[in-house]
Amino acid sequence: MLPPGSSSCTDTLSISSRSSSDLDQTPERPAKRSKKLEDPATAAKEVVLAALNHKAGGDAVLADYRSKNTLTSETRRVLVNILVGHMVEMHGRIPTRNQREQYALGIVILFPALRDPYSKKGYEHFYDVDSGTGYLAWRLKTVQRNTSHRAAKGDAASSDLGGPCLKRSINPEEHLDEDAVREAIALLCHTSEEGQIFFKMKETFHHRHGLVHDPDKTMDILKIFPRFLDTKGLVNQDFRLLFNPETANKLLEKWDTVFKPGIIEEAMGLTLTPAVRSLISSAGKQTIGEDHCKWDSNLATLLLLVHLLPPQPGGKRAAKISAADAADRLVVYHKVMMCVNCFCRSHVLSRPS
Template sequence: MKGLVCLLLLLETFVFVNGGLNENEISQQLSSEDRRQNPPQTDTLRAEASTDSQQYCHLCFPDIHAALRELTATVTEQKANIRALETRLRDAEQAAEQQTISLEELEKKTDETSNLTLSQVEELRKENRDREIAFSASLMESGDGDVGPFTTEITLTYKNVFTNIGNAYNPITAEKIDQETLLLLDDVTLTSLIPIIGLRLKFKKYLKNALDSVRDILLATPNGRGIVDAIENKHCISLKERQAMVRILVSHLIERFGENPSAGTKVTLASSVVEQFPYLKDCQGKGYEAWFSPGRFHRPATGFLEERLRNVRKRVRKGGQNRVSSENPRTSSSFILPEANVDSERATQMTEWLKNNIWPLSQVEQYMKETSIHRAKWIRDNGTKTIMEIFKEYPRLLDTPGMISQDFLILNPDSASKLTENLVPVFKDKILQFASREKQTLDLLSSVDLMSAETQSDVALQVLPVVLPTSVYKIGRKTFKPTFIETRKAFIDIQPIGTNMAEYLCSKDSKEFPHVLMLGDNQCFQAFAIINGEALEQNTLLAAVDVCFKAFYVFDIDYPKQCSTVWQFLQTVVYGLSGDETPTMRVLRAFIFADKQ
């Protein structure tokens, strides 16, 4: 039976593949033959065979196609993996080649450094072999004796030098006398240090040659005598006289030491200036920093002498370009804010209330006072903010009188009243006397003796741009040298009485940076602090300057470069706040406090 079924399946498959008899014909033939051989079982077998054949035909071909598709996808995936591996292999080979090259370069540099180090060592050894050092000295000139007793530990100095081959021994070094303190040596001190007369005279001759008298240097030139007379008789010099003095001293430096004298030489000359002319000595620091201050902490040297030397070198080597100031004129953000008295949630609630209320005034002032620390922190924590952006968040700062001064008082309680309290008794007369040497101030100072103290203080503020001129500065790629008129307008803009305030406040100048507006000629009729196009009227010009200065701190904005030196002077000298100082500021401060030293 099984054999018969297999035979039937093979026959049916053969007929199907080769396109022979159709299914009906085959069925008829099988039916007749089956009936002859085994009639009872033929129908059943034929039905089973027909069913199996149909299933085979329907299932066999789809399975093969599916398997082929899977195999094709697998081959494609393998090809992609092979390509990726080939790419990674090429990259690895290139990296290995680069590392090999770098390693060879490092080995080459190491060999060069090793050779250089060995050659330097040999040179030092040779230098030490060639150098002969020998000295002999004693504590006393002759005989023996005791030294002391002393209540504190001292350094014994062998002052009597017999032999000093190679100049390795220096009795002055033992007394901790450096190049700067040589200026202060008098005859008594020199006698104690160098008791032998012959050696002492030689040393004094050397000292005289090394430390030229500034007075003699100035008197040896045609313009120097007038400078010396001005310093000794009037205790001050004008801007032009100071510039001429610097030119004379720098010419002397270049003539003796070249274009690049050592820092010690410049310190010595600067020290000599303030020692021989005490009225030029600053009351802070060592007193001579206005003339020369050595560079430190990666910052360049400054001072009149250094700036002149730098300009001379530039003119000689590059055709002459003035030094351009690009530094930030104010660094007020560095001070530490006081602790807040209210928490952040309460401060936020009060800030929202202040945005929508301007009355009652007492509550507005109280809420502004309580939120001042949070406001200052918000201004400084959110990067650079314009006055307009701050005004949108805190509108009461400008439309409520006294809020700027109140915020400044909380931030800097020790400095808030220094300008209004000290300008008249401390600064006014000195500033006017210092400015009297300048030609641009002749009209302002023509009848200053007949003015009241308040009017004199107004004039003193107006002449600050003359005695504190702004150096060259750069905006983008353009270089600017502001004139006296431009500097004064950026500080105090003087307009005639009857100026149309609406038109003035709509102009660009009223919104560029905070400044003072004075209505009147030489005397103030009305005074305003102009901030972001808003005119805050004040009772006096002094009060307007005070509010304007405090606005820079409250809004945390930089001074305008046209008059930054004036604001920096008020910041550091008058208000006593830390900040950068220019040589011209130091000279003016030295003159103001000369009588108090």
């Protein structure tokens, strides 16, 4: 038999052993949590370190930081150029916001002295998610602009490439002389018969195609041929005349299944300004917060393309406008020349489509 009190001693020892084991295990849980929280930072650091080890000049940046515990302005520019080059190589010309932010986070993790102590996250000077600015964003825009400029030169030098600048061959039998073209244009301005409009627009297609390639007259096409604004199907007819019907139908056939979802997906990686948020909401026929759909879904998707286009190459004197202003210029409102009451009685009120 056990002596009296031995059971209580055993219980006390077992309780004490369990308590001590619980205390030993308690610190491990927050350690695991902190490790999980550090994973994004560690991954970002590894991405930046891999880019510096992979690209020429990266070793010099690392050595300069080790010796001075900081980076000069010149070395910092080299660092940004290397990382943007690696970013474009890995993620394409238009990386997402999360990808840009990962590189910015990796910089301040790998180089703690470059962290900004007065900003919220410490790396906004490299990339600010809210405003889309910073060293990485500015360098990325320069790369996009230069890439677009080189691509434009390549297209001009090679006649095998397509695009709107390529002068395609058109059946010469359907060409009209200048007098016949002027008569057809005059008739188009006065006739209201749809069949006659389509026929005359087809006859003047070659003349109109020449205007497209004339930099001085390309902006006047809608003034010379205003029927594009009030007659549905004329753009499609020109497209069929320029290409074969099979090619012309590909855009419409794949629009809802391929092109439109792809544009919306790419736009989600843009900086979500109020204009972009509104267009994404309209394109997806969804409501974000208190925003309401302001555009037809298809038109909103086309307007998103303007925001996805890279900046146009140009000199210091070239006029520059924002993507939002460019989108506003893309939509042309046509005056119907009637009072509001008459218009409301003859049309169903709807948003532009």
